[in-house]
Amino acid sequence: MEDPLPSYEGLAAAFAKAKAEKEKEEAAGLRDRTDDAKAANNQGEVRFKAAHGLLLAFFSWILLLHVLGIYLFTSGFLLTRLVLDYKSSCAVPPVDLTRSYQVGSPELGCWHPKTFEKAVVIIVDALRYDFTVPFRPQGIDDKPHHYHNAIPVFYETAVQHPTNAFLLPFIADPPTTTLQRLKGLTTGTLPTFIDAGSNFAGTAIEEDNLIAQLRSAGKRIVHLGDDTWHALFPGYFEPDLTRAYDSFNVWDLHTVDNGVTEHIFPLLHPSNTSKWDVVFGHYLGVDHAGHRYGPDHPAMTSKLEQMDAVFRRMIETLDDSTLLVVMGDHGMDAKGDHGGESDDEIQAALWMYSKKGIFGRSAPAKIEPPATAKERPVAQIDLVSTLSLLLGMPIPFNNLGAPIEEAFIGKKGQDYENLALVNRLATSQIHRYQHEYAQARGLDENARSSSLSLWAAAEDSWVSLVRAKSPSAKQWNNAYSAFSAYQRETLSVCRALWARFDVARMVHGVEILALTLIVLAIYARGIDGDRTELTPALFLRAMIGTALGLLVGLATGFGVPSLPLEHTVIYATAVGSAAGFASGFWYVRRRLVSPIPRSIWGWVGVTLTVALSVGFASNSFTIWEDEILLHFLTTFGVLMAISSFRQADIIDRALGCYHSILFIVLTRIASLSRLCREEQMPYCKSTYYASANSSTSAIWQLAIPFFVAFTLPNLLRSYFKSTQSYQGSAILWIDFAFRTGLLISAAFWTMDAADDGDWFPGYGALLKTSKIILAQIVFAIALAAGYSTFAWAAPLLNIETKSNLTAEKSEERSRQVVAEGGSSSITILGYANVHGSRYALLITMWLLAVILVQKPMGGGAIGLLGWQIFSLFEIIDTNHLSETPVGPLVLGFLGSFHFFKTGHQATLSSIQWESAFIPLKTIKYPWSPLLIILNTFGAQIICAVAVPAVVLxxxxxxxxxxxxDVAKAIATHLLFYAVINLATTMWAGWLRRHLMLYRIFNPRFMAGAIVLLVVEVVGILIALLGVRLNFLSVAEIFGWS
Amino acid sequence: MSTPGIKPRPAATPIDILPTDAARLYTHIHPALLLSLYALRFNAIVADPVPALLQTLIPLSALQIAYVTVCLPPTAGSGSSTPAVPKAAKKRASAAKTATGSNTVKIVPALLSLILSLFAITPLTGITLILFGAPITTHFAHTFLAAAHIAILAFLPLVYVLGVDGERWREVVGLLLPVDEVVGGMVGTLVGAWAGAVPIPLDWDREWQKWPVTIVTGAYLGYALGKLAGGLVFKGRKIMFD
Structure with missing residues (x-):
């Protein structure tokens, strides 16, 4: 093999020259290599390796900056709370009970004697406090609004019968959305973004709560109204009495309300009261009237008047042993919307009523309900401990609220003993919870020091109280105050930990992401000529800037103790880094050009990327992202078809048209694979699985992977053959290894279906074991065999020697014909696509690996993706677009599009966790998370791998x-994801109190951030390293320029 | 296709409207009439798109035929005696005479253009709509009626002035023709229909968000704007891609 090398050398050199000079050049090249030439070649290799290493360093640096920005934002935004699985139990009170009461049973009261047998708990959605109290003019011109004085029943009863009823402002913890509020009202704890518990994806409440306690005590619970309850408490309610209604149709003011009223009064009838223990009713009309008309509208008046009549009637029908609780879960703002943290949104009303006459006030002045919600408010979480103790239930384990004074102080308003007892119970439970939480989370005692000292003080006052023979009311009162001081302190500590966004961190995180985006944009689109020449200067200055920034950050962080150290260091480092890049760009300013697009391609790319990003500020556009991507990809396809029609060369034109139309049609075919998210209903039909309610494939879908295995290798082969590059390793790899891998992968999915469907009873274990082995074989083919092939393969070339007569006829681009003199000539087959064809092997390897981890339908989508990618290469070539951002951008859109076509959505619930078990029996780190990433972001990974091929x-x-050019293409591709990431981050931060934050914006932000990091890692570790192997292999034959 | 020896064809020139007073007047009234027609029919289209769109095709076709016969020179290749581009001022009078004198004759190419638009271009436009994401299993009548409206708006005038010359139609698809009010109208209609998809996903719960109302609305608005811009602002310019 020694001999042909010099002649290849000469041939390659000849190609670069004009035809007239060819012979001469060749002669020079055909001479034995001189030492000078060898040395020059070695130098070329060293230069390449250095330039490549710097590119790796540069992109790693961009990755680092993105990690810092995303981390800083996330740490201020995604506040997490650990959900403890502990449940309170009737027999285990949090503290030793006093002599006055022994541990009881649910019949008598668990930790404290119970007051009521039964309860009717009604939520009037969005019942704001000022709706319920009489209007008091603030000035002469102040007139009552439509929402004033329309529901006076609560105020009247509280004033006229203070022992039967009380009315108080009821303050919600934001976010003021019904789902989050119901969590708070039943668990007694504060909402956070991620309640990191055992069930990550589901909506059902896993932690201890009032409903679960009632149910485990054998109480029969009925629910009427808003169906959100059923998502939170599936299967908790008496099925034959419960009536749930759709909660999302805000235009309908009456269906839910009439339904609740229609069913609740029969239940209250004496003949039916033995059928249930607790009724939860949820009226939505007030909320919907607010959403639809706003509070200041006659519709609101009539709605509130209707509610007023309902509760007057309920008072009449109520029996003596039943407690009636009516509350708003949140308020509404001036437009009637809610979700945020403004006063109007958090100020709801709470009214309790019973015929027993046991409520009291600590002072006569407190009989009249407060005029505004600023006076004597109670927290919504206080309801949990109050209701638990009144109904004789244990207080839920994670509760942070305190019993409401009016319910326990007795009708004379002097029963401080009772008040101290119930507060001691609630507070001890909080203390127990805090202790367990600190242990589980590894919190240090410092953070709790002030609350712990309050706990010690409360314990002291209790001990002295127990020692006294007959404690005075004052002593009881002191103990009560001491316990509630601890409760309030703990609550404020928890609120700071869980419920507050750290806006400074979020803003600084966004700033870092924006600065990095600018650096990336200038690097990708604002530099004239070869980027490898400038990268050393840029990188050096960035390093210096980073070091200076780090020093400044450390100095400030340690020097100014009031600043949080970690935050300061990260921010200063990142800003220093960006400043370093800025100085680097200044240094190379002669090479800078405006990054503003100069061609229609640039403008379309910018417009569509920005349009997509801006759209993420709207929940509708975020929900329908898959359809928008289809629209945009087809737009690119049509533009590419138009551009093909413009080509002067008839072959370019025909090929370009064919591949553009193919690209469009394949996009539309792929779009038929859909997994709808909940919000897309009813306008979307899932096709990814056998039916909308299953996560297994239909039988006919099992044929898709086989179809892919039989067709995809042939299709891809044709893209190699068009330049006669189907040579050497490619034949063995594509025709044999790739196809075998696809076939085994198809077999895997059939066996998986057999296993799931139990087609062969008794052979389940065998199926399980063998399918895992098959999957491992596919991975071995794709990555082990694939990478060995890719690393060692020579470029896909072949030599043909022909007599001059026949060679004349085959003057094609794909061949390099060199006259040898005499009667024969040498032809190099595959010369026209030396770099691209060889690099494309890497794409097929990853195609195989990704197809394996997708469900059958997803395998089909990825197969289409592979075909589309190769079509795109041809379009780029025939339209001469490799200089434009089209290739890397379309790959970005394509990757995002096929993310949806492989059965994913930007929601936590669409993560296919089971893909971790495709080649493994148990969870193994780091493989299981990597498999889930490969499954979730497989499409984006393949597209990122394909980016260098666009320019090669x-x-x-x-x-x-x-x-x-490779660096430019990769930077442009990253730019696409960086823009999306910056936009989704900003929108999530800006809309942090939006109604749809948890469902829509937050998952999209998380998906955008993870995709960006995954694509960057893939760009560095797979694409750039693949390029290195490719260049080294090509230079083996053609030498370094 | 092309064999050596045939002279390269002359480059296409922007189309001028006929040099008659009626043409100069009606070319400006026409978009206003079209938009008024659409505004008049809008509520009916929103209420029940299929019959309303179908009925609206008739006045739309009538208006477009009136427009092309009054304002535009018919294709040179379709057998008409009228030259495609009246050149000199000397010829203008005779051309005007031909244009005004043979209105009944010009009805024939106009009707042919309508038939071609309806039966050749509408299916292609409909398939394009489906490729862009229109429902693939339902709403066929909706989609293809929208396609018919787009075809008559965008392509009827083009068929009338270009005929069925293959090379000219390659230039149409490649956007290689110089801009004039006919090309501007076509580009405007297509861009308008494209942009008409934007409000569909929004959760505003409005009746008019239903398929294909926004697309057709975008097409009409786009046609009026594009015709205006193509005829007045960008006339004679080339659309550049690079």
Whole structure:
């Protein structure tokens, strides 16, 4: 094999020259290599390796900046709370009970004697406090609004019968959305973004709560109204008495309300009261009237008047042993919306009523309900401990609220003993919870020091009280105050930990992401010529800037103790880094050009990327992202078809049209694979699985992977053959290894279905074991065999020697014909696509690995993706677009599109956790998370791997600045994801109190951030390293320029 | 297709409207009439798109036929005696005479253009709509009626002035023709229909968000704007891609 090398050398050199000079050049090249030439070649290799290493360093640096920005934002935004699985139990009170009461049973009261047998708990959604109290003019011109004085029943009863009723402002913890509020009202704890518990994806409440306690005590619970309850408490309610209604149709003011009223009064009838213990009713009309008309509208008046009549009637029908609780879960703002943290949104009303006459006030002045919600408010979480103790239930384990004074102080308003007892119970439970939480989370005692000292003080006052023979009311009162001081302190500590956004961190995180985006944009689109020449200067200055920033950050962080150290250091480092890049760009300013697009391609790319990003500020556009991507991809396809029609060369034109139309049609075919998210209903039909309610494939879908295995290798082969590059390793790899891998993968999915459906009873274990082995074989083919092939393969070339007569006829681009003199000539087959064809092997390897981890339908989608990618290469070539951002951008859109076509959505519930078990029996780190990433972001990974091929496809082997072109393409591809990430981050931060934050914006932000990091890692570790192997292999034959 | 020896064809020139007073007047009234027609029919289209769109095709076709016969020179290749581009001022009078004198004759190419638009271009436009994401299993009548409206708006005038010359139609698809009010109208209609998809996903719960109302609305608005811009602002310019 020694001999042909010099002649290849000469041939390659000849290609670069004009035809007239060819012979001469060749002669020079055909001479034995001189030492000078060898040395020059070695130098070329060293230069390449250095330039490549710096590119790796540069992109790693961008990755680091993105990690810092995302981390800083996330740490201020995604506040997490650990959900403890502990449940309170009737027999185990949090503290030793006093002599006055022994541990009881649910019949008598668990920790404290119970007051009521039964309860009717009604939520009037969005019942704001000022709706319930009489209007008091603030000035002469102040007139009552439509929402004033329309529901006076609560105020009247509280004033006229203070022992039967009380009315208080009821303050919600934001976010003021019904789902989050119901969690708070039943668990007694504060909402956070991620309640990191055992069930990550579901909506059902897992932690201890009032409903679960009632149910485990054998109480029969009925629910009427808003169906959100059923998502939170599936299967908790008496099925034959319960009536749930759709909660999302805000235009309908009456269906839910009439339904609740229609069913609740029969239950209250004496003949039916034995059928249930607790009724939860949820009226939505007030909320819907607010959403639809706003509070200041006659519709609100009539709605409130209707509610007023309902509760007057309920008072009449109520029996003596039943407690009636009516409350708003949140308020509404001036437009009637809610979700945020403004006063109007958090100020709801709470009214309790019973015929027993046991409520009291600590002072006569407190009989009249407060005029505004600023006076004597109670927290919504206080309801949990209050209701638990009144009904004789244990207080839920995670509760942080305190019993409401009016319910326990007795009708004379002097029973401080009772008040101290119930507060001691609630507070001890809080203390127990805090202790367990601190242990589980590893919190240090410092953070709790002030609350712990309050706990010690409360214990002291209790001990002295127990020692006294007959404690005075004052002593009881002191103990009560001491316990509630601890409760209030703990609550404020928890609120700071869980419920507050750290806006400074969020803003600084966004700033870092924005600065990095600017750096990336200038690097990708604002530099003239070869990027590898400039990267050393840029990187050096960035390093210096980073070091200075780090020093400044450390100095400030340690020097100014009031600043949080970690935050300061991260921010200063990142800003220093960006400043370093800025100084680097200044240094190379002669090479800078405006990054503003200069062609229709640039403008379309910018417009569509920005349109998509801006759309993420709207929940509708975020929900329908899959359809928008289809629209945009087809737009690109149509533009590419139009551009093909413009080509002067008839072959370019025909090929370009064919591949553009193919691209469009394949996009539309792929779009038929859908997994709808809940919000897309009823306008979307899932096709990804056998039916909308299953996560297994239909039988006919099992044929898709086989179809892919039989067709995809042939299709891809044709893209190699068009340049006669189907040579050497490609034949073995594509025709044999790739196809075998696809076939085994198809077999895997059939066996998986057999296993799931139990087609062969008794052979389940065998099926399980063998399918795992099959999956491992596919991975071995794709990655082990694939990478060995890719690393060692020679470029896909072949030599043909022909007599001059026949060679004359085959003057094609794909061949390099060199006259040898005499009667024969040498032809190099596959010369036209040396770089691209060889690099494309890497894409097929990852195609195989990704197809394996997708469900059958997803395998089909990824197969289409592979075909589309190769079509795109041809379009780029025939339309001469490798300089434009089209290739990397379309790959970005394509990757995002096929993310949806492989059965995913930007929601936590669409993560296919089971893909971790495709080649493994148990969870193994780091493989299981990597498999889930490969499944979830497989499409984006393949597209990122394909990016270098956009600029390598059909380029001459020794083209100048090819590596710089690769850097430019990768940077442009990353730019697409960086823009999306910055936009989704900003929107999530800006809309942090939005109604749809948890459902829509937060998952999209998380998906955007993870995709960006995954694509960057893939770009560095797979694409850039693949390019290195490729260049080294090509240079083996053609030498370094 | 092309064999050596045939002279390269002359480059296409922007189309001028006929040099008659009626043409100069009606070319400005026409978009206003079209938009008024659409505004008049809008509520009916929103209420029940299929019959309303179908009925609206008739006045739309009538208006477009009136427009092309009054304002535009018919294709040179379709057998008409009228030259495609009246050149000199000397010829203008005779051309005007031909244009005004043979209105009944010009009805024939106009009707042919309508038939071609309806039966050749509408299916292609409909398939394009489906490729862009229109429902693939339902709403066929909706989609293809929208396609018919787009075809008559965008392509009827083009068929009338270009005929069925293959090379000219390659230039149409490649956007290689110089901009004039006919090309501007076509580009405007297509861009308008494209942009008409934007409000569909919004959760505003409005009746008019239903398929294909916004697309057709975008097409009408786009046609009026594009015709205006193509005829007045960008006339004679080339659309550049690079």
């Amino acid at each position: 496809w059909k380029q001459p082997p020794k083209k100048k600045g090819l590596l710089g």
